[in-house]
Amino acid sequence: MRPFNLSFIDHVAIRAMDVQQSVNWYQEVLGLSRADFPEWKNNPVFMSCGGFGLAIFPANTSDPEIDKFSKNSRIDHFAFNVSNEDFELAKAHFERMGIEFKAQDHYYFHSLYVRDPDGHTVELTTSVRNTPAHK
Numbered sequence: 001m002r003p004f005n006l007s008f009i010d011h012v013a014i015r016a017m018d019v020q021q022s023v024n025w026y027q028e029v030l031g032l033s034r035a036d037f038p039e040w041k042n043n044p045v046f047m048s049c050g051g052f053g054l055a056i057f058p059a060n061t062s063d064p065e066i067d068k069f070s071k072n073s074r075i076d077h078f079a080f081n082v083s084n085e086d087f088e089l090a091k092a093h094f095e096r097m098g099i100e101f102k103a104q105d106h107y108y109f110h111s112l113y114v115r116d117p118d119g120h121t122v123e124l125t126t127s128v129r130n131t132p133a134h135k
Contacts, residue, residue, distance in 0.1 A: 011046075011053030012078040015060065016118050019045055022056050025117050029099060030080070052080065059118070077113070077121035087112070087126040 016022035
């Protein structure tokens with residue numbers, strides 16, 4: 001038994017070398033909307049889509065460089081759930097924009113993977129059959 005229930009992922013926070021470039025990318029490529037929180041003074045810039053949020057902070061350039069493809073201690077990726085129809089629309093949108101993506105069949109889900117300007121892996125995933133957890 002769980003001590004309490006989690007509802008859903010509220011947001012993911014990322015660091016960007018060029019915050020405005022990332023804001024533009026998430027608006028143009030994934031269609032996220034910028035939410036204004038004047039008290040934050042754009043640190044972070046908060047983007048949203050439905051009930052999901054993305055907080056974009058400026059990268060700390062004084063930290064030593066970390067291999068952005070390392071699997072050691074960074075977020076591997078984050079995923080947006082989309083309908084089967086929106087999955088196909090996203091694929092066509094990426095192709096029109098010349099956005100490189102990788103498609104994978106995970107049996108229960110199909111996924112598209114793209115990288116944002118800072119190399120974060122962003123997944124779009126859609127359910128293609130009932131999962132054992134939903135029976």
